[in-house]
Amino acid sequence: MNTENIRVLIVEDEAIVAMDLAAGLESEGYEVAGIADNAEDALQLFREEDVDILLMDISIMGERDGISVAGEMMEQRAIPLIYLTALTDAETISRAKHTRPSAFLTKPYTLTNVRIAMEMAMHNFAASQEPGGKVIPLQPEKKETESVDTGKETILQLKDYIFVKHNYAFVKVRLSDIRYIEADNNYIHLVIPGNRMLLRLSMNQLLEKINYPRLVRIHRSFAVNMEHITAFTDYEVRLDQQELPIGRSYKEDFLRNFNSR
Template structure:
């Protein structure tokens, strides 16, 4: 399961790129790749799941970082941050036209970069709320000091932990479990807590693959393996099928 935020670095100075990679990994991010030119960056964007791009403006090839950002935007809507030594008005004006999430000049401060990444992901999720189903869910104080936010959009939930967002793909979720006013998200190897009722989470997710099968459980139908009148098997998990939820559960099947 890939739960980290995947970042692509576009930088033609090898030593700087390796230092940036080390800093990002120390903060818990996954650096999917380091490339030094626009066409190669575009190929990575097309073939891999990238959540954010860090772009130098002066890179190898016919495309500079700004032109690369334009090309990427045509292929995929994705947040990107310029990380460059250029701070002249002409460059900044060109960069503004591409709507970057941030523009940081070198030498950068790791703390400033960390904040820029956090804000880029948050702003992207908020902007996507106008186009897709996006909700904010308060995280539990025990997990998230300061009552910080969990963002859901498209096919993933982003959980802010230790100054970074952790991604949970909906396809990795096996089931949701209610415990008083908390709901736990269960994956194959981890459990995440939300300070919300199960019904509230289901309403906010509003995704047909999640179906309530018990007062305390909702399952991911895509993980369903077998079931009988009393229980449902999802991989290693055995979930009870409540009598009052059987009708709702069976509505998801076509009888031949």
């Protein structure tokens, strides 16, 4: 399965709390990139690990507090930041605001509260990243004779990745790993090496709203990643052993992607 779980860095000075939170997040499908209880260890993990979201306690061991450490981390690279703390005084909140956190959860918190805050943080962070980040509400396109289905799914794009909801967590899919997309009414199959993911949206919604020009429509039911094509004829494209049809009305647009000499 060629997807990646969202990687979380936990900075918490209470070991039992940190381990309990880590176990809960892993059971929900997240991956814990590391646990630290002080500034030095937290900064080292942040530099060395691929971290997607930061859970930061404000009261940590050592001379520096979590706000100071989070501020330094955000200067290195911006990711969604959530504070987990028992401190709610005006001065602390004012200082925390300068690091632009996505959420501020007071202790004691529940796993559900943290999970919801993480989902909202991913949404808001993706929306704030221009032009590389987008939040795309995924919902079957409404026909005039149909009512809108309120059961929405969400997909996020951040630069070279999309984040697809799987159970309670998002998983990362590198755009270049997408081999092709197959439409099935109001659903699509997103085909990547080792996996075929079913998403509840139309082909048009995905192709119009994500920023990845190498995904090209070749048929009313298929779009292909040009990087994975190994051969093609007037009637089909080949991705290794997989053959996909080229629709007559899409052939000209498909051929424009090649530089003729």
